[in-house]
Amino acid sequence: MKGILRIAYKLLVNDRGKFAALLVGITFAVFLIVMMTSMFSGILHRSSATVLNIGARLWVMDPAVNTAANSIPMPDYVLDAVRSTRGVRYAVPLYSGGAMVKLVDGTFQSVTVMGLDDSSLYGRPQLIEGKIEDLYAENAFVVVKDSEFGKLKNPQLGTEFEINDHRGVVVGIARVTSSGLFGVPTLYTTYKRAISYIPSTRFTTSYILVEPLNDQVIPYIQQQIRALGYQALTDRQFIEKIGDFYKYQTGVGINVMLMTMISFIVGLSISGQTFYTFILENLDKFGALKAIGAKGRELVGMILFQVGFTCLIGYGLGVGLASVMIALAKLRLPSYAAKITYGNLSFAFVMVLIIAAVSSYIGVRKVLRIEPFDIFRG
Template sequence: MNGILKLAFKLLVNDKGKYAALLVGITFAVFLMVQMTSIFSGILTKASSTVINLGAQVWVMDPAVTNVASSIPLPTYVLDAVRSINGVKYAVPLYSGSALVKLENGVFQFVTVLGLDDNSLLGHPELIEGKIEDIYAENAFVAVQDTEISKLGNPRPGTEFEINDHRGVIVGLAKVSVSGLFGIPTLYTTYSRAIQYIPSTRFTIAYILVEPKSNDVIPSIQDQVRQLGYVALTKQGFMQKIADYYKYQTGLGTNILIMTVVSFLVGLSISGQTFYTFILENLEKFGALKAIGAKGNELVYMIFFQATFSAIIGYGLGVGLCAVVITLAKLRIPEYSANITFTTLAFALVMVLIIAGISSYIGIRKVLKIEPFDIFRS
C-alpha cells in the first residue's frame, strides 16, 4: 500500500501547473470560508461586549429583549422581588443607555453610558489610570480605553466634557476584554448619576445583575423570575440569545451564509474541474497500473489520497493566508472584527473534506470504467 501511495503522490506533483491550480482553488475557497465565518464570529463577540466585560453570572431582563443594546426598562419592584428569591446572594441594577456629549473642542459625540450600582460597583472594569473609588467624585466618569477612545479626543484623567447640560470629568481610564460593535465610545459612572444626568423613562433599570449563592440554584432562580413575568439568563445564555438575534433576525447571518456557500461552490468547481482534468491526462497511467495487476480498490485509495492530500495542503495554506490578512488588517484597522475560532477551523475543515470527497468521486468513476485493453489498443 505504501508503494501505491508513493506512486499516487508522484503522479500528483509531477504536473506542477495542474497541482498548483488545484491548490490555488482549494486555498482560495478555504480563505473565503474562514474569512467570512471569522468576521461573523468577531461581530458576535463584539455584540456581546457588555455581557462579557461586566461578567455577571445571571442577567434578569424583559422577555422581549433581543440583544444587549435593546434593553427594556424594568420596574423597581422587580429588583426587590429578585433580591428576595432564595439562592440569590445579591442583585444590583444596571443602567444602560446612550447620550450625546460635547467635548472640550466643541465636537459632539454619541457615547454608551453604563451606570453601575452605587454600593457594589458590580461589573466595574479594570482601571489602567486612576482609581475606581474616584467614580464617586462629583461629575465623575470612567472612559474605556479601546479603539474608540480617539473619538473622545483621547482624554486623560481631568479631561472635562458636557453631557446633557451637566459637567462631566474623566477620573480614570479602563481596559475591557472586548470593545463595542458599533464604534461608540463607552463611559462608566454610578447608577444614580446616570439616571440624574441622562433623560430616562419612568423606569430606569435596564438589567438586574444577579450573583447566585451557587451554580446549583440558578435553575431555581430562573423559574422564580419566570413566574414574575421576566427571564433570567446566564452569561452564556444571554450571549447565545444575542448571537441568535444576529443570525436569524437580521440580514447579517443570511449574508454571511450566502458568502460561505459561494466560497464552497467556488472551491468545489475549481478543484473538481482541475482534478477531473488531472485524471483524464493520467488515464493511461491508471490503465497501465490496472493492466499489471493493480486492483480497483488500490486505484480508489490512490485517487482518494491525491484529493485528500491536496485538500489538506490547500486547507493549511488557506488558513495561514487568512490569519495573515486578519493580523495585518487589525494592525491597520484596530476596530476590525474577525476572530478565528476552533469552530471556524473545524467548519472549514469539514467543508474542504467534502470538496475532496466529491472531487475523488468524480475521478474514481472515470478510472474504474477504464479497461486495460483500451489503453494498449490506442
C-alpha cells in the same frame, strides 16, 4: 501499497501546473470560508460585549429584550423582589443607555453610558489609569480604552466634557474584555449619576445583576423571576440569545451563509474541474498500472491519496493565509471584528472533506471504467 502511493505522489506533483491549480482552488475556498465565518464570529462576540465586560452570573430583564444594547427599563419593585428571592446572594441595578457628549473642541460624539450600582460598583472595568474610588467624585466618569477610544480625542485623566449640559470629568481609563459592535465609545459612572444626567423614562433599571449562592439555586431563581413576568438568564444563555437574534432575525446570518456557500461552490468547481482534467491527462498511466496487475482498490487508494494530500495542504494554506490577513487587518483597523474559533476551523475542514469527496468520486468513476486494452490500442 507504499509503492502505489509513491507513484501517486509523483504523478501528482510532477505536473506542477495542475498541482498548483488544485492548491489555488482549495486554498482560495478555505480562505474565503474562514474569513466569512470568522467575521461572523467576531460580530457575535462584539454584540455580547456588555455581557462579557460586566461579568454577572445572572441577568434579569424584560422578556422582549433581544440584545444587550436594546434594554427595556424595569420598575423598581422588580429589584426588591429579586433581592428577596431565596438563593440570591445579592442583586444590583445596572443602567445602560445612550447619550451625546460635547468634547473640548466643540464636536459632539454619541456614547454608551453604563451606570454601576453606587454602593458596590459591581461590574466595574479594570482600570489602567486612575483609581476606581474616584468614580464617587463629582461629575466623575471612567472611559474605556478600546478601538473607539480615539473618537473621544484620546482623553487623559482630568479631561472635561459636557453630557446633556452637565459637566463630566475623566477620572479613570479602563480596559475591557471586548470592544462594542456599533462603533460607539463607552463611559462608566455611578447609577444615580447616570439616571440624573441622562433623560429617561420613569423606569430606569435596564438590567438587574444577580449573584446566586451557588449554581444549584439558579433554576429556582429563574422560576421565581419568571413568575414576576420577567426573565433571568445566565451569562451564557444571554450570549446565546443575542447570537440567535443576529443569526436568525437580522440579515447578518443569511448574508454570511450565502457568501460562505458561494466560496464553497467556487472551490468545489475549481478543484473538481482541475482534478478531472488531471485524471484525463493521466488516464494512460492508470491504464498501464491496471494492465500490469494493479487492483481497483489500489487505484482508488491512489486517487484518494492524491485528493486528500492536496486538500490538506490547501486547507493549511487557506487557514494560514486567513490568519495572517485577520492579524494584519486588526493591526491596521482596531475596529475590525473577526475571530477565528475552533468552530470556524472545523466547519472549513468539513467543507474541504466534501470537496475532496466529490473530487475523488469524479476521479474514481473515470479510472475504474478504463480498460487496459483501450489504452494500448490508442
